Structure formats: C-alpha cells, structure tokens
Amino acid sequence: MEEMREKGDAEEKTRDAPKGGTEVGVETERSSSLITQADHTLKEADHARFLQTRTDTDLSDSLCPRVSMATASSQILIPEINLNDTFDTFALDFTREKKMLESLDYLTAPAPPAIREELSTASYDTITVHWTSDDEFCVVSYELQYAIFTSQANVISLCNSADSWMIVPNIKQNHYTVHGLQCGTRYMFIVKAINQAGSRSSAPGRLKTNSQPFKLDPKSAHRKLKVSHDNLTVEREETSSKKAQSQDRFTSQGNYGVTGNVYIDSGRHYWEALIGGSSWFAVGVAYKSAPKHEWVGKNSASWVLSRCNSSWVARHNGKDVSVEPSAHPRRVGVLLDYDSGSLSFYDAVASQHLHTFHVDFVQPVCPVFNLWNRCLTVLSGLPIPDNLEASDCRE
Incomplete structure (x- = not known):
C-alpha cells in the first residue's frame, strides 16, 4: 500500500511539472528580454534613437523626460537601474544625478569692468587708466584698448574698425599707464575683463593728455626784465617815469620780451598767463627766426594779444584788430593748434573767446611774453579745458 501511495505522488508531481516550468520559463524569458533591451538602450550612441526606444512595459514614458534632463549636462551620468522581484517594471533613478547637477558651480564670463575717470591721471605724453571690477577674483587678465578721439561723430567708426585701436593684453592689475601719447x-x-569662460568690455571712457609744459627762458629775456628762480614769473624793472614807458612800449628799443623754453612744430597746446596787475603786456607766439625782442606782432613772424591800458588788440604784421572783452581778463588762455593752423585767445576765468588767428605755420613757434609794467606768471602743462574742446570758436 505504501509503495502505491509513493508512486501516485510521483505521478502527480510529474503532471504538475510542465505547467510550473512553463510559467517560470515565460518570466525568465521576459526578464531576459527586458534586460537585453535595457542594455542595448543604455549603449545606444544615437540620442534620438535612444529616446524613441520602447519596451513591453512602456519604458519611454518614464525614461524620456528623465534622460532629456540628464543629457543637458556636459557630464556623463550613469543612473541607478532598479528591477523588482517579478521583473514586471523597469525604472531609472536620477536622484543622485540631480544632486550632482545642482551642486555644479558653472564658470561664467566676468562682469564688465568700469573705467574710473576721476581716479585716472595724465601728463603731456602719458595717461594712467584706473578701473574697477565686481568680479575681480574670477578675472584672469584685463585687456586695454585705446584710440584717438576726435569727435562724438567718429565713435561709431572707431567701434567698427579694429585697425584704429591700440591693444595692451595680459594686464594683471586694475590700472595701467600708457606712454608715448600725443x-x-x-x-x-x-577695458576688457577676461577668464576661461569668455570676456566682457567696459563702457568707453574718454581721457586726455595735458599740454606740453614749459618755463620761461632767462637767456631770452630783455635786460630790463627779471625772471624768477623757478622760471615761471617775469617782472618789469620799473623806470622812474611812466611817461618813458608809454613812449617806448611799442618801439624796437622798448619791446621788453621773453620766450618760453620750447619750440612747437605739431600738436595742440594750451597755456595761460596770470596777469599780476599789469596793464601793459602782450602774449602770443613767434617764429623761431623772429628778431630778438620783436615779438609784439609788428612783423610777419609774430601773433599776439595785447593790452595797453584799457585798449585790447590782436596784432600781426603791424595790423591791429580791436578786441572787446567783457572785463579785463586776469588770466589769458592761449590755445595753439599747430596742425590745424589756429591760434586762439580766451578769458580763462569767464571762458570768453577773444580772438583767433588762422595761420599756415611754416616754422616752429615758441610762446612769447612782453611786459611793460608789473609782472605776469606762466601756467603751462595744463589740460585743454572741456569748454574749448567742445566748441569751435574760430572766426
């Protein structure tokens, strides 16, 4: 009896085996197919085909949006692959990759620097440019570009022409001195701020060099004139009679003059004469070849603005042009543009234009000062005033 029972159990197990084996085989085959397809999908090099891949469990519905977000990063991210016990679903977990992307610190181009015109300085042939940057610690270097600015009208042409600019690269500080300027x-x-991510440029800044400095030349002074130790002030040694001064102030014997110690043959120059109570004087320019002490405009080699008591005249080659200032100027400004052929005089305090000579200069000229009473002081090495830069005062 026992043997028959054991035989019956064996037959029953034999009958059940095909059914159970079939279910396991189907699950195994399905799992193998999912894993194989997932493996092929993850190895797919074509991004479009990778996103279009579908599985029996509608893999793309959950895969596409996550993979699109992941591939936006330049890094290679490998997601977690989770298979459940029944192998019915397939999922990609991008939690780790999301945290990595959120923690990345992307490098961007630095903010545009700002030129500090109020901190910049100049001499007659140099300009020291200062600037600031909000991203100073991420700037690798600066590049300085500069060009001659003639008028507002040429700004666009300057910006469109790379050949018009001089370039100073690889500056490590936030200031730079440019030498050899006019x-x-x-x-x-x-100013351009640069790092590995790119560069950004400042707004244009306009700066100018000063005029060429000079002093009085004591060797050129008339024997009745006294030049100070600093060679900036000239004083007339008073005679016993103002009548004598009145008689000889425009004669060849009475031209009490002194020149500056510079000869000018190009460029733009500005200087002033500070009038120390004098009522008889003349200021202007003369050719280097002009006869000594004949610098009062009575010949073709000199151009001056002269005051004689209450009378003001512009004089050249013996011809006088009356000038009527609004008041007696205490500082006379002289603007010489040698290349353009103009010599202008101004009341430096009231900013009043007094007279302009138009001259085709053919020789170097030097500043000249004539004095018949009191004294005057030379102020040189000045920047050209902004109001003179902006206006055209030619007659």
Whole structure:
C-alpha cells in the first residue's frame, strides 16, 4: 500500500511539472528580454534613437523626460537601474544625478569692468587708466584698448574698425599707464575683463593728455626784465617815469620780451598767463627766426594779444584788430593748434573767446611774453579745458 501511495505522488508531481516550468520559463524569458533591451538602450550612441526606444512595459514614458534632463549636462551620468522581484517594471533613478547637477558651480564670463575717470591721471605724453571690477577674483587678465578721439561723430567708426585701436593684453592689475601719447589730445579707452569662460568690455571712457609744459627762458629775456628762480614769473624793472614807458612800449628799443623754453612744430597746446596787475603786456607766439625782442606782432613772424591800458588788440604784421572783452581778463588762455593752423585767445576765468588767428605755420613757434609794467606768471602743462574742446570758436 505504501509503495502505491509513493508512486501516485510521483505521478502527480510529474503532471504538475510542465505547467510550473512553463510559467517560470515565460518570466525568465521576459526578464531576459527586458534586460537585453535595457542594455542595448543604455549603449545606444544615437540620442534620438535612444529616446524613441520602447519596451513591453512602456519604458519611454518614464525614461524620456528623465534622460532629456540628464543629457543637458556636459557630464556623463550613469543612473541607478532598479528591477523588482517579478521583473514586471523597469525604472531609472536620477536622484543622485540631480544632486550632482545642482551642486555644479558653472564658470561664467566676468562682469564688465568700469573705467574710473576721476581716479585716472595724465601728463603731456602719458595717461594712467584706473578701473574697477565686481568680479575681480574670477578675472584672469584685463585687456586695454585705446584710440584717438576726435569727435562724438567718429565713435561709431572707431567701434567698427579694429585697425584704429591700440591693444595692451595680459594686464594683471586694475590700472595701467600708457606712454608715448600725443600732448593735448583726447583718447577713448575700453577695458576688457577676461577668464576661461569668455570676456566682457567696459563702457568707453574718454581721457586726455595735458599740454606740453614749459618755463620761461632767462637767456631770452630783455635786460630790463627779471625772471624768477623757478622760471615761471617775469617782472618789469620799473623806470622812474611812466611817461618813458608809454613812449617806448611799442618801439624796437622798448619791446621788453621773453620766450618760453620750447619750440612747437605739431600738436595742440594750451597755456595761460596770470596777469599780476599789469596793464601793459602782450602774449602770443613767434617764429623761431623772429628778431630778438620783436615779438609784439609788428612783423610777419609774430601773433599776439595785447593790452595797453584799457585798449585790447590782436596784432600781426603791424595790423591791429580791436578786441572787446567783457572785463579785463586776469588770466589769458592761449590755445595753439599747430596742425590745424589756429591760434586762439580766451578769458580763462569767464571762458570768453577773444580772438583767433588762422595761420599756415611754416616754422616752429615758441610762446612769447612782453611786459611793460608789473609782472605776469606762466601756467603751462595744463589740460585743454572741456569748454574749448567742445566748441569751435574760430572766426
């Protein structure tokens, strides 16, 4: 009896085996297919085909949006692959990759620097440009570009022409001194901040060099004139009679003059004469070849603005043009543009234009000062005033 029972159990197990084996085989085959397809999908090099891949469990519905977000990063991210016990679903977990992307610190181009015109300084042939940057610690270097600025009208042409600019690369500090510039000239500057991600440029800044400095030349002074130790002030040694001064102030014997110690043959220059109570004087320019002490405009080699008591005249080659200032100027400004052929005089305090000579200069000229009473002081090495830069005062 026992043997028959054991035989019956064996037959029953034999009958059940095909059914159970079939279910396991189907699950195994299905799992193998999912894993194989997932493996092929993850190895797919074509991004479009990778996103279009579908599985029997609608893999793309959950895979596409997550993979699209992941591939936006330049890094290679490998997601977690989770298979459940029944192998019915397939999922990609991007939690780890999301945290990695959120923690990335992307490098961007630095903010545009700002030129500090109020901190910048100049001499007659140099300009020291200062600037600031909000991203100073991420800037690798700066690049300085500059060009001559003639008028507002040429700004667009300057910006469109790379050949017009001089470039100073690889500056490590936030200031730079440019040498070898033209005196009395305006320049436009642009500063570019650079790092590995790119560069950004400042707004243009306009700065100008000063005029060429000079002093009085004691060797050129008339024997009745006294030049100070600093060679900046000239004083007339008073005679016993003002009548004598009145008689000889415009004669060849009475031209009490002194020149500056510089000869000018190009560029733009500005200087002033500070009038120390004098009522008889003349200021202007003369050719280097002009006869000594004949610098009062009575010949073709000199151009001056002269005051004689209450009378003001502009004089050249013996011809006088009456000038009527609004008041007696205490500082006379002289603007010489040698290349353009103009010599202008101004009341430096009231900013009043007094007279302009138009001259085709053919020789170097030097500043000249004539004095019949009291004293005057030379102020040189000045920047050209902004109001003179902006206006055209030619007659």
